[in-house]
Amino acid sequence: MNKSDALRDKVIAVTGGARGIGFETATQLFDAKAKVVIGDIDGDAVGKAAADLGIDGIELDVTKPESIEAFLDETEKRVGPIDVLVNNAGIMPVGPFLDYDAALIRRTIDIDLMGVIYGSQAAARRMVPRGHGHIVNVASVAGRLPMPGLTVYNAAKAGVIEFSDALHAELADAGVSVSAILPSFTNTGLISGLETNRYIRVVEPEVVAETIVDTIVKPQVRVAAPRSMGWVNSNTIMPQSLKRRSRKMTGLDHIFLQYDDSSRAEYNKRIGQ
Template structure:
């Protein structure tokens, strides 16, 4: 049985950020198939318009780095579809490469989108949900928030922040009727990993796998879950001895995979994220 096939999601209003591509679009697709009332937002106005038209849902331009844009997105969602039951904070970018090569603008942009965008979105949604006594905020982080790796320093920092922020907010809102969940995808077959050389140790999944976990978590809220669930071991990484971490990174290729990549294969994605 597919998540949502027995009507748990029918007519729930779900807003998805970063919904024009990848995990966001697949999440919107699965929610739509489960009879939810879905609205997607994305900074790429043309892409979100096409994605929304393809699904037959509402699509709105959204810049998650601006709190006023998020407020406008939720206001317009409620105007067109109804009060938001679930917000999926999915928008994110993943720059890779040596830390010393990052310029200030890219560092700030990554934190603004990957961490502050989640915080602004969560606050805007919670201010609507708490007075109603129900709601669900689903924040898409990454296993990278638990697996620090060379070449992913800023992304690691942002996603670790999302995980801890979400845990804290879930605890704070626990008596309000509003749930906060964190989804931690493994490396997913989207533009984020273009130009990277994966291997048998690097678990890469399709967007459908991550989206299915998002949908399952909306149906049955959990504070934190990996996608796929088999990657849940990453939560224990912080207690591993440093020597073991170094040996593991070397054995799996995680010591260099995000430092060495094919420039031409990654060029389109890098241009899109401003790297």
């Protein structure tokens, strides 16, 4: 079965859909004949992105359960009962933990973790009575690779991975699948101003989006993007001494502590850092 046969007329909502991974995912789903609706906190950007694709776009704040409910209500009103929710919205602050203010810490957890939890609950409450559905949560390899300068993001994404695993175990018998996608560092605004190297695998949004689409077609509980990054799941059992040596060798001991302020300024302003 090709993707169009599997996804034709499926109602799929994507959060954080105005740019980056979310927009590319919506594009690939639309090309596969799904009925796609995107949500994003940037009303102007989501309107333009939706117009570019010829789909519906709705302003959405994933930190507010009532906004998520309204987003899903409007999605179902416009295109039908939701089959798949892709919880993609997220931010990635970097820098020394001691420099983070309380508002940035809270905002990161609210968007990257609580937004996923709120979205999953709202979608599952619709899916379980129908006996089918799929929730796809975009986590990160950072949820398995703790790194200096990425502490709060690490915490949020690790939470998404384990939450997704637990929720799948709880809902599978009701016909609802839950998947966690673990992208490698992706060429979007999240990595602006960061100096990568040959050890740091950076992929294009198209690669991550393709993995998300493939996972919707054939659900799995946990998938790295690209799949060759699946080794990160074994990092949790590595000795600390080996982790330290690995971080030093690859530059992951400093890459998120030292970045170009000017190159990252626009992204930092957008996320409130």
